[in-house]
Structures are given as C-alpha cells and as structure tokens.
Amino acid sequence: NIRFKYNKYGKPYLVGIPEISFNVSHSAYQGLFAFALNNEIGIDLEKINPQIEVQKLATRFFSKEEAKIILALPSSEQAIHFFKCWTRKEAFIKGHGEGLSLPLDQFEVTILEDDDVKLNKVSWNPEEANFWNLVSFSLDKEMIGALAFRGSVSKIKFMTWEIQPVDLGN
Numbered sequence: 001n002i003r004f005k006y007n008k009y010g011k012p013y014l015v016g017i018p019e020i021s022f023n024v025s026h027s028a029y030q031g032l033f034a035f036a037l038n039n040e041i042g043i044d045l046e047k048i049n050p051q052i053e054v055q056k057l058a059t060r061f062f063s064k065e066e067a068k069i070i071l072a073l074p075s076s077e078q079a080i081h082f083f084k085c086w087t088r089k090e091a092f093i094k095g096h097g098e099g100l101s102l103p104l105d106q107f108e109v110t111i112l113e114d115d116d117v118k119l120n121k122v123s124w125n126p127e128e129a130n131f132w133n134l135v136s137f138s139l140d141k142e143m144i145g146a147l148a149f150r151g152s153v154s155k156i157k158f159m160t161w162e163i164q165p166v167d168l169g170n
Contacts, residue, residue: 011097023094030143040150042095044087047142054078061104062089063121069111083144085111088134091148092119095132109134119148 003015014020021036025045034043058067062085070081088109093102107129108120117136122128135147135156147156 007097009097009099009101011094011099025090025094025145027143030139032145034147036149036153039153040095040097042091042093042148043145044090044094045139045143045145046083046087046090048080048083048144050079052079052082054082058082058085061086063105063108066108066111080144081111084136084146085109087144087146088117088119088136088148091134091146092132095148095150117146 004012005015006012012022012024014022019038021039021041023034023041023043025032025043027045028047030045030047032043032045034041055071058070062070066085070078070085073081088111089104089107092107092109093099093104096102106124107122110116110118110120117134119129119132119134131150133149133152136144137146137158138144
C-alpha cells in the first residue's frame with residue numbers, strides 16, 4: 001500500500017503522505033534511514049577513505065573558505081575533516097531536495113570541532129542558512145554521517161539494528 005514517487009531531481013517521497021519526509025544513505029557496510037514529520041530532511045553517510053585526494057577534491061567541490069580550512073590542517077587530519085564537510089553538504093542538498101544540481105561551492109558548512117555544526121552561508125539565498133539545522137555523528141572510527149533538517153525538531157532519536165541472515169533452504 002506504500003507508493004513512492006520521485007521529484008525531478010530524484011528525491012523519493014511517499015504518495016499521499018506529504019507530512020512524512022524521509023531520506024536514505026549508505027556506504028560500505030552501513031545504511032541509514034532518516035524520517036521526519038512536517039520537516040524536510042536529508043542524511044548522508046560516508047566511509048572515511050584516508051587515501052582520498054583531499055586537495056584536488058576540496059578545491060574542486062568546496063567553497064574557497066572550506067578548502068582553505070581543510071588544507072590548513074595537518075595532513076593526518078585532512079581526510080576526516082574533508083568527510084565531515086562532505087557529509088554535511090550532502091545531507092543539506094539531499095534535504096533540500098535538489099541534490100547535486102545545487103552547486104557545492106555556493107554554500108558553506110562548519111568543519112572544525114570547536115565550531116557549532118551548522119550551515120554558515122548559502123549564496124543563492126542568504127536567508128536559507130537560518131532555516132536549516134545540521135547534526136554530525138560517527139558510527140565508528142571509519143564511518144561518519146550528517147543529518148540536515150529544515151526548521152526545528154523536538155527530538156532526534158538514533159536507533160540501530162542488525163539484520164539477521166535468513167536461511168531460504170536453497
């Protein structure tokens with residue numbers, strides 16, 4: 001009875017239930033689902049790859065300020081901060097519903113631990129940064145994620161479960 005449709009950018013939604021928003025992300029061996037009532041939501045998950053070409057990718061995809069912050073860090077910290085930035089940006093564009101059609105270098109998120117996790121600036125609509133909230137988290141030493149939601153929420157609940165293999169008698 002549950003039917004899905006997709007907006008023109010590929011974001012799925014539930015037919016006939018506009019008050020429930022959801023998003024999905026997966027990387028390597030983990031997956032995430034995010035659900036919200038009467039709020040837009042986006043989620044992203046990435047496995048941290050310490051071999052990633054941080055300089056090349058940060059200068060290509062991130063704002064000048066974000067790339068500058070990441071590249072000023074010791075090389076041993078650059079990959080983790082690259083993925084913090086990436087997951088926050090990806091969660092926002094997924095929540096926004098327009099995915100990679102939104103230019104990643106035209107908005108900024110916080111990156112460093114001392115900063116509050118937030119959307120700093122959106123060049124195409126400066127007011128947009130006031131409407132979105134970000135949460136960043138780690139599932140383990142290798143997996144980092146971020147959640148973006150429009151407006152406010154009273155509670156964020158993380159739940160985990162493991163899927164047990166089923167013997168189909170083959």
